[in-house]
Amino acid sequence: MPMIERVRHGAAVAVAAIAMLAACGRNTPAGGAGTATSGPPAASPALPPPSAAQPSAAMQLTSLGDDDVKLYVDVMEAAADRIVHPTAEDQQTTARANKAMMSAKPGQALPPDDGRAMIRFTTMMTNMDLIVAEERRVDVKRYEGIRAIVEDVVPNPAMINAPGMPAAAAPAPADPRTKNAEEAAAKVLEPYKARIQRVEAIVRKSARLAR
Numbered sequence: 345m346p347m348i349e350r351v352r353h354g355a356a357v358a359v360a361a362i363a364m365l366a367a368c369g370r371n372t373p374a375g376g377a378g379t380a381t382s383g384p385p386a387a388s389p390a391l392p393p394p395s396a397a398q399p400s401a402a403m404q405l406t407s408l409g410d411d412d413v414k415l416y417v418d419v420m421e422a423a424a425d426r427i428v429h430p431t432a433e434d435q436q437t438t439a440r441a442n443k444a445m446m447s448a449k450p451g452q453a454l455p456p457d458d459g460r461a462m463i464r465f466t467t468m469m470t471n472m473d474l475i476v477a478e479e480r481r482v483d484v485k486r487y488e489g490i491r492a493i494v495e496d497v498v499p500n501p502a503m504i505n506a507p508g509m510p511a512a513a514a515p516a517p518a519d520p521r522t523k524n525a526e527e528a529a530a531k532v533l534e535p536y537k538a539r540i541q542r543v544e545a546i547v548r549k550s551a552r553l554a555r
Contacts, residue, residue, distance in 0.1 A: 408490070408493050408494075408529045408532055408533075409532070410532060412490045412493075413490075413494065413532060413533060413536050415482065415487065415490060416487070416490050416491060416494050416540075417536055417539055417540060417543070419473050419476050419477050419480070419482065419487060420473050420540070420543040420544070420547055421539070421543055422473075422476045422480075423472040423473040423475070423476045423543070423547045424472075424542075424543040424546040424547050426472055426476065427468075427469070427472055427546055427547065428546065430468075434468060437461050437464050437465050437468065438465055438468075440457070440458065440461035440465075441458075441461045441462045441464075441465035441466075443458075444458035444459075444461060444462055445462070472547055473487075473491070473547055474487075474488075493529060494533060494540060495544065495548075497526060497529050497530055497533055498530075498533050498537055498540045498541060498544075499544075500541070500544040500545060500548045501541045501544070501545060502544070502545050502548065502549060503548070
């Protein structure tokens with residue numbers, strides 16, 4: 345399957361998986377236990393969307409260095425490559441999530457293994473870079489801080505004027521110190537801008553479609 349078709353197919357499945365998980369959550373009794381589960385859930389919660397719960401990037405801009413940018417690009421390029429060329433385990437997870445969606449019935453909680461597969465698949469399609477960072481034993485908190493800065497200064501090109509996206513609000517007048525810090529960060533990022541936007545368009549594509 346061509347690269348763009350792989351990404352589109354995965355994004356479509358991720359959107360469906362997110363919708364189904366949300367529906368199952370509405371049908372789960374208070375206390376969090378579904379009709380087909382017992383005891384505490386074994387699955388880890390889905391990772392947060394890009395830049396979620398991160399401090400304002402403007403507050404961290406002055407700390408951005410070339411090594412930080414290289415780490416971000418390295419992780420994101422690996423994540424993009426893995427989305428386009430999934431591992432055998434990723435393919436099994438995708439197949440399991442597809443099967444779960446095809447067999448799911450309205451109003452019924454998913455079996456535990458199916459639920460774990462769908463959570464894992466949704467995470468793969470929206471935060472594959474965090475999966476890569478964890479597997480490489482990168483300091484994830486540090487990586488998330490770098491990611492927040494990079495993606496604030498160099499936004500995903502697919503997010504700019506995308507169909508169906510609300511028009512951006514007029515920015516508030518920037519503090520001169522913040523403006524200077526943003527300009528300094530932009531200079532650090534400039535040599536990597538094309539690579540950053542290329543991987544953002546792949547790794548963040550499904551996250552954009554899922555909103």
